[in-house]
Amino acid sequence: MLPKPDTFPIDMAPLKSDLSMPYTLTPGRAAGAFLAELGQRRIVGSRFKKSGNVVVPAQDFCPLSGDSEFEFVEAPATGTLTTFTETAEGLIGLIRIDGSDVDFPHRLVDTSLDDLRIGMRVEAVWADGIDNSILAIAGFRSSPNAPVGMIRPLTDPAQAVEVIPYRLDLHYEHAFGPYYGRLFDEIKTQRRIMGVRTPDGEGALLPPREICDVTHRPTGTWVEVKQTGTVRAMSIINLEFVGQKQAPPYIYAEIMLDGALTRLIHTVSGFDMSRAKELVKPGTRVRAVWRETQTGSLDDISHFELIDADAK
Amino acid sequence: MGRHVGIVGVGQTHHSRRRTDVSQAGLVREAVDRALADAKLTIEDIDSVVVASGPVLFAAVNQPEKWVVDAIGAALKPLVRVTSGGGTGLAGALAGYYQVAGGFADRVLVVAYDKLSEGALQYSISTLYDPFWGREFAVGIMGFSAAYWRARMDVLGHTEEAAAMVAVKNRHNAMNNPYAHVKKEVTVEDVMNSKPLAWPIKLLDVPPISDGAAAVVLSTEKLAAQSTDRPAWIHGMGYFCEADNAAARSLLVSEPLAIAARRVYRTAGITNPRRQFDVVEVQEPYTCFELSYYESLGLCAPGEAAELIRSGATSLSGDIPVNPSGGCAGANPIGAAGLIRLIEAAAQVMGKAAGNQIPNAKLALAQSGGGWANLRGVAVLGA
Secondary structure (H helix, E strand, C coil): CCCCCCCCCCCCCCEEEEEEEEEEECCHHHHHHHHHHHCCCCEEEEEECCCCCEECCCCCCCCCCCCCCEEEEEECCEEEEEEEEEECCEEEEEEEECCCCCCEEEEECCCCHHHCCCCCEEEEEECCCCCCCHHHEEEEEECCCCCCCCCEECCCCCCCCCCEEEEEEEEEEECCHHHHHHHHHHHHHCCCEEEEECCCCCCEECCCCCECCCCCCECCCEEEECCEEEEEEEEEECCCCCCCCCCCCEEEEEEEECCECCCEEECECCCCHHHHHHHCCCCCEEEEEECCCCCCCHHHEEEEEECCHHHC | CCCCEEEEEEEECCCECCCCCCCHHHHHHHHHHHHHHHCCCCHHHCCEEEEEECCHHHCCCCCCHHHHHHHHCCCCCCEEEECCHHHHHHHHHHHHHHHHHCCCCCEEEEEEEEEHHHCCHHHHHHCCCCCCCCHHHCECEHHHHHHHHHHHHHHHCCCHHHHHHHHHHHHHHHCCCCCCCCCCCCCHHHHHHCCEEEECEEHHHCCCCCEEEEEEEEEEHHHHCCCCCCCEEEEEEEEEECCCCCCCCCCCCCHHHHHHHHHHHHHHCCCCHHHHCCEEECCCCCHHHHHHHHHHCCCCCCCCHHHHHHHCCCCCCCCCCECCCCHHHCCCCHHHHHHHHHHHHHHHHCCCCCCCCCCCCCEEEEEEEECCCCEEEEEEEEC
């Protein structure tokens, strides 16, 4: 029998973390040509030389044979429905364009679930005002009498699309758990920084944790660490980058608070930055400066200031 | 110890700041085609495939191995993806090595890549920080790396000038590397005067941001002769970690690298690395790391790295050349970088380095690592 767990779920609002990351994606030769030709309202595939397989939409590598040598072909806007499903966003189907050896997914429009049949004839519906995107095709609709289209050589291909702007907006909710929960609750309500004692009781681990990283034994009781400490490592940030939380220049510092055995990452400021190299070094003594706001995060500490007043 | 494993074919793409001509899949294919051609094999001869690539936030395609399968021709073969930040390439090779050494496969193809032009690099690297504990201050790993270099300056004497000499050496060596895309000689003064990004790290201490892929074919001893009469034999390979924020972590000498080196040296019979190795390839995301690795790898004692680079011992004509390929200074597609170091070390002992061949190189050391300096590994290769 496994032992009963001695932990239990706690009801606590999570930490919200939002990432918004810009991208410039590279479609490559085949997908780039496919996207470019959608602007001309043509559907482009690739015909692989060795196997003769036709892949619509065009791909650089044959998913059936792995071939890489191909020629572009113009595919018809008609095909058959291989399978389908209904989602919150509407009807989705796998389409096999006439002459293609593979399927691809797209929307099914101007129809209802009850009217869909596997093997039914469909044709592309073009979207107004969209050019170099798969959504230039609004979807596929039922077309019972559509004649079977032919694969033809592609004439006068358009310049391939090389870059596609894209963005990932990611919204996370991180659970605090009992240790971070108490740490940030104390920071918010008491302005105290709490660690836990190591199993041998010498000094505190910060952030607090259930198990000691070194001995892998359960940690000890909670203990408040001092709000003063020593800079262990520092650098002066001038680099600007997407997603940065504060404007350079600023100091990245790893600080050992008095009583703690592990680092806290924060910034040291409150002096003339042109003197940063001489004023902030490994060994420099610093003290936490709190903000007025109380959010329950490390951001409740505005920065660390130099303790030695003469240094300012 | 399992079966002997040899590297019998290597290939890498032409690296670039941005490869607009290929997708991620096309990049992978280019390296795979070159490695298979070098091994005189086709994908039909491969028993198992390892795909290694960096964090998915780099290029916004989750589980990219499902996409690049078609490009490799790996359909219906065993396939796993391995990822470990900057150490991804070596971790991927290690996974392949285990498969051959353990008897699961006779030939394994390992391909590693990253297409860094696609995303916001420092932003995505910053997410390796704990969201509760310091992420708001993260500058990729550059701020962290610079901070501990600053700490090593006081204790170990890793000066800005010494790191600048690493930049001078590696950028000089990259001039002869046909795959490198940064080819510009610099002087110590150029490096010292270059723009501070995360002081002490300055612009010329930093490698380029690159699109690139690399691939190797690993083989049993029995089948190796079908590919080459001069494989690079793997005498040992290991990848170790240390705790993320433990009380004992000093970050002055890289503890996981020292442990990995000690362990692998023992299996490979290395007792004096400085004397025994003919050539070394290290993955130096910033110049300061190369100095630190000299010490962790035992090429010199802690505190002697600045003197080692100053003496010229690690230059092409020195007694222990480090990064004759130019290292990351020539090209740095992060997920591939560790495998590129392994390839460059292998090419040296196979006697076919594309750039600066060290004459009569018989024993080579390759190093790689990921995380925020807490994942580190090495491989020892012999002719």
